[in-house]
Amino acid sequence: MSRRISVLVITRKTAGGFFLGILFLILSALVVGRAIPVLAPLHPAMVGKVITVDPGHGGIDPGSHDDGGxxxxxxxxxxxxxxxxxxxxxRAVPILTRHGDWEMSPIWPEEKTRHRQDLAARIHIAHRTNSDVFVSIHVNKVGSASTRGAIVLYSKNKPESKRLATCIQQALKDVAPFGGQSVLEGDYYVLNAARLPAVIVEVGFISNPDEKQLLLTPTYRQRLAEAIFRGLLAFFEGS
Ligand SMILES: [Zn+2]
Known part of the structure; x- marks a missing residue:
């Protein structure tokens, strides 16, 4: 009797484990089945492209700022x-020049001033990694509160820089309510030092109250990121 009960208990345990295993497999299949389309937005033109993405400033250098932090x-x-x-x-290869709130000057001490060292380090990373393009991201500020919109500046060193700037500006126009202002040749250290297609993307003006409010919104920042990505995609698909 006790033996039969024992067998019965084992059988229930086994059955429970079996059904739990089936349940686990079904749930796994559902999760994997749903995950695949999300994880595979593979763009052939982007595969293996090395792209240095440079968030401007950092550390003791806040960049543009207002009185409210x-x-x-x-x-x-x-x-x-x-x-x-x-x-x-x-499936591109992004190189982020800084992952946190720090400056880059210790990487490239050859330049005389800390500011120059900081800038030189960023373009050095792009060269050292054999990047295909360099994209530095900034926020603008001017005295006039009415000035607004994105500006993309390009390096005169490489003709492809202007096409890259145009692709990104075109994509920004689709998401920014104030549109993209213009594409301009830029006379800036990182652009002049770049030996690869290079642009500075000024995503908007914090000196314009409406645009500042947008720039403080995570969803708007995400939309700007998606626009920059689409601009890069258009650039590589056209090359
Ligand atoms: Zn800046």
Whole structure:
């Protein structure tokens, strides 16, 4: 009697384990089945492209800022990280110059001033990693509160820089309510030092109250990141 009960108990345990195993497999299949389309937005033109994404400023250099604690270095870091995430999903190779709130000057002490060292380090990373393009992300500020919109500046060193700037500006126009302002040749250290297609993306003005409010919104930062990604995709699909 006791033996039969014992057998019965084992059987129930086995059956419970069996059904739990089946349940686990069904749930796994559902999870995997749902995950596959999300994890595979593979873009052939992007596969293996090395893209240096540079959030401007950092550390003791806040970049543009206001009296209320809005700092360019924080806004651009989040946008840059979002761009890198999208690039990684597309099977590109994103290189993020800084992952946190720090400056880059210790990487490149050859330049005389800390500011120059900081800038030189960023473009050095792009060269050292044999990047295909360099995209530095910034936020603008001017004296006039009415000025707004994105501006993309390109390097005169490489003709492809202008096409890259145009692709990104075109994509920004689709998401920014104030549109993209313009594409301009830029006379800036990182652009002049770049030996690869290079652009500075000024995503908007914190000196314009409406645009500042947008730039403080995570969903808007994500939309800007998606636009920069689409601009990069258009650039590589056209090359
Ligand atoms: Zn800046």
């Amino acid at each position: 809005v700092l360019e270095k924080d806004i651009v870091l989040e946008i840059a990280k979002n761009v890198c995430y999208l690039l990684a999903r597309a």
